[in-house]
Amino acid sequence: MIFQRKSPHHFAGDWPRNSLAVALLTLLAVAGMLSLTIEDQHRPPDFDHFVGLYFKELFLLQIVVITAWFMAAIKPHPGRFQEYKWLSSLPFSADKTFNRFLLADIIRFSWAPAAISVFYILLLPLSSATFLSRPVLWAFLTYLPTCTLIALFHLFFAGNKNAHDYLQKYNPIIPGLLFPGYLIINVVFVVTSEKTSSLAFLFIAGAVLGVTALIYWLSKKRFHNLQNQSFWLKTCTKNLYKTETPTPWIVRILNRWVPSLKNEPLLRKNILQSSRSASAVTQTFLTLVFLSLAYLMAMNNQAISDAVSVLLVILTIYFILYGFTTLNQFLPEVESPLVVYALPVTRMQFYLSVYLPAVSRLLLLNTCISIWLALKTVPISLVSGFWLESCLAVFMWITLSVNVGIANYPHVKQAKKQLTHWNLAIIVLGAIFYKYRLAVALLLLLLSFLPLRKLNLNGPILFKTRSLPT
Amino acid sequence: MNSKLHTQNLTLSYGDLAVIHDVSFAIGPGTFIGVVGPNGAGKSTLLLALSGQFRPDSGKITFAGQDIYENNLQFKRQIGFVHESPFFYPNLTAFEIMQFVADAKGVDTEKQKEEIERLLEQVLLIENQAKLTSELSMGMRKKLAIACAFLGSPKIVFLDEALNGVDFESTFHIKTLLKNFVAAGGTIVLSTHVLEIIEKLCERLVILRQGKLIEDWDAQQMALLKSENDGFDLETYLVDKLSKPQPPE
Known part of the structure; x- marks a missing residue:
């Protein structure tokens, strides 16, 4: 100031x-x-x-x-x-x-x-x-x-x-x-x-x-x-004097082909938001920056297998960061907690409304990169391995992020802090037990579901005794 | 000097939508004028235009015979404005904010402390003068904004929903401040939805609807309405008046 x-x-x-x-x-x-x-x-x-x-x-x-x-x-x-x-x-x-x-x-x-x-x-x-x-x-x-x-x-x-x-x-x-x-x-x-x-x-x-x-x-x-x-x-x-925003084409199509979406107000709203942000310059710019960064760093390697590994590492960093931005969907500015509490929606519906758009977007990105790699004459076994591992990474980080977000809702700051701890735990333990890194990661992911056990996922979202974030 | 605020054929549009349409009236010194109307009638916009913050698309606003947009800074030194949600720098205390405004309005440095303390006492904020504005509640912020508006001996004070959220004790003291200001020859332009304040304080009432001035009552007309209609109730009158369809132009 x-x-x-x-x-x-x-x-x-x-x-x-x-x-x-x-x-x-x-x-x-x-x-x-x-x-x-x-x-x-x-x-x-x-x-x-x-x-x-x-x-x-x-x-x-x-x-x-x-x-x-x-x-x-x-x-x-x-x-x-x-x-x-x-x-x-x-x-x-x-x-x-x-x-x-x-x-x-x-x-x-x-x-x-x-x-x-x-x-x-x-x-x-x-x-x-x-x-x-x-x-x-x-x-x-x-x-x-x-x-x-x-x-x-x-x-x-x-x-x-x-x-x-x-x-x-x-x-x-x-x-x-x-x-x-x-x-x-x-x-x-x-x-x-x-x-x-x-x-x-x-x-x-x-x-x-x-x-x-x-x-x-x-x-x-x-x-x-x-x-x-x-x-x-x-x-x-x-x-x-605010005017109505027209419904994006993707939501119109989804409304037509997925009738149950009409009963999922938050999911519908979130897809609407995602489709807006997907077209927004911001997200596209960030994704492009990361892809360029991944490409530049990967191309510094002579061996194609090393290049693919570097690409995977950079994309994983991107997924971790994306996990944090996914938590922003729980911010009061995006959807007022008072509105969420007042709506007749279950925790599971709320969970999916954030989880599905984030996962589908990243899977689409993975698929596009894999197709591009295949077109660049990278061996198909390497490409399929890359696609599988990157998809696993997407599921891993986004699930972790949304689990933490739902467990701490509506306290996003606390959720971000917790997510940082989870990420650090995965990275440090994964490095120590490198040989069993996948098992360690899966174990920690399963542990992140534990706080959700206390919550009734099929029940309504209720006020906690803690005050709302200001 | 004639310190009347004159408005002639004021029109202000947002795109194709006329927010204020052909409004003309004059406000003399020592007047307490209330502006009422439904949501979206253009009350806040009218206050912003009258206080020299938004130049109208057409029409003229003069104060003491001079166009307020030609002598904008000079005019703004003679007014006070209270926004519906006041803004203050969070790192400054209530006292420092008042010093900042006093400096801007050109209040003599030697007299600043005395004037600030007097006003803070009047709005019951003197005990919180050393608090950072970020620590003040919404009601306190409103009180601080009202105190700021009266700095530098203004001639006109504009209040846009200024008393909402202020506790009853402070409201009582602020009302006294407003009454004394008008009695001393000052002008208050108040936009509010609280009709009780209008009935108790205002000598004149302007009713807006869809950006048009549909009624302009002076004190005599208000008294006449009350005497002609037994048990006259302003709220019922306004609801009845505003629910009728607007006659075509």
């Missing part, structure tokens, strides 16, 4: 932290500029080795950082609109309000370029500090126009009919396009850094700052024009 306890009187807010950030950036800039005078020292001893290692290790980690940044950026921030409404009722100019939001975003996500920089610093044994200060500075420099462009695109393109806007929830398409661009610019810089003279770097850095200033000016102007306009009126009055 920019507005910290001890500094409520101005927009710049938290001075100690801001000053520290400015000091660090200045230090970086100075280090980057140092290469002007010590030109011969700033080159790494073996540039090819440096770039090779970068692509093999750091680049993949940077993709993970970008993905995390994307996931953090697309989270809804309803507090911001409330804040906007409040500031609008006070004598604050549009410029001040916009600066507040932009600065908040820049600080909020500054961990992303910081994490990317840490990975560069890991290459210090291979290079010099002055050489590495350049990509670090570049990561921060290019971060500024990226943040400003998010604002600009939202303010220009997110119209009245769009559900997402700058003040409420980012449209995933915008960061989905900008963040890979940010990554590419940084990769290009690393690859060409040997050929970039210090003077050229100085010129490019100046140009980036100039472009940032231009984007900032355009965004501020647009924000100024939008303030006090009815642009955000839909948000103020959205409860009153």
Whole structure:
């Protein structure tokens, strides 16, 4: 937060932290500029080795950082609109309000370029500090126009009919396009850094700052024009003027072909949600990132059997993460516990409403990858083994996740904590008793059913004495 | 100076839907005006437009003869606004939030402490002034928002469902605060569904329906209605009035 306890009187807010950030950036800039005078020292001893290692290790980690940044950026921030409404009722100019939001975003996500920089610093044994200060500075420099462009695109393109806007929830398409661009610019810089003279770097850095200033000016102007306009009126009055969302085609088909679905309100609702999220850019983007990551890491192996094994390991990590996101289906924001308690549904129906869409989606993914492997002339025995093992992994992690979710419902935070413990137990015990890893995993999976024994799965979902999550 | 708030042919749309349609009226100083209407009638939108937060598609709003959207910041320094669900920075205490608003409204730094404490006392929040706003209950947050709205000697205070969720003792004290403010020449524009508050406090009543102003009663008309109809009940009257189909344009 920019507005910290001890500094409520101005927009710049938290001075100690801001000053520290400015000091660090200045230090970086100075280090980057140092290469002007010590030109011969700033080159790494073996540039090819440096770039090779970068692509093999750091680049993949940077993709993970970008993905995390994307996931953090697309989270809804309803507090911001409330804040906007409040500031609008006070004598604050549009410029001040916009600066507040932009600065908040820049600080909020500054961990992303910081994490990317840490990975560069890991290459210090291979290079010099002055050489590495350049990509670090570049990561921060290019971060500024990226943040400003998010604002600009939202303010220009997110119209009245769009559900997402700058003040409420980012449209995933915008960061989905900008963040890979940010990554590419940084990769290009690393690859060409040997050929970039210090003077050229100085010129490019100046140009980036100039472009940032231009984007900032355009965004501020647009924000100024939008303030006090009815642009955000839909948000103020959205409860009153909300329109019906048409039923997605997949639900219409399922309704026709699976008549019993009509008696499963939560299952039907969940399929509806899943079909929406399946088409959503967010999920597709995340899946694509993981698939690309899996492909890149798998292709680093010469032996095809090793490549398939690496693919399986990466997909298993994805399934574990997917297990955590499956728990989000139990969040009060997705389905209010008060509504669930009031509905005439059994625990089993609730269980299936979360379990079936998640499992079927991942099985479909597995099948697609297996078909792709088969088309790539991977031996059929290897492909069938991969398909079988990945399907087992899907059943394993999703069952575990939903078991924990149902047992702790409606306390999702607690469920996530418990799921972490289960996952750690499986990984650690699986590693210790590697020879019997499948048996260990199955045993732990069976143990996860134990808490469900106390619950009547065919009975209604009832209030617990513990309070509802706030 | 004529510090009337004038509204002329105010129209505000969301897409094709006219939320406020051709509304005109004037509010003079020292008036307590109530705005009522069914859900979706446009009450909150009207308050947002009148307080300089949403520029109308057409029509004009002037205060003291000046367009409120041309002199927006100057106008906002002279008003207070209480939202239905108030927002506060969670890391600030109740006192610090009031300091923040006082700074924004240009209240003299030396007088801030005194004014803040006086207002916090009036809304019975003085004992909670050192609490973080994240620790305050919804009722307390409403009280804090009301206290903030009266900072900087405003000329008009807009209250959008401001008294919902406030305990009866605080409501009593807030009502006194509102009455004194109006007696001193201030203007209150209150949107609420609680008709008891309207009957007890308001000298003027504006009834909205589907974004149109269908009735505008001054104090005399309200008194006349009561005298002409034995056992006049505002609730029954409004239900009867609003249930009738709207005449075609």
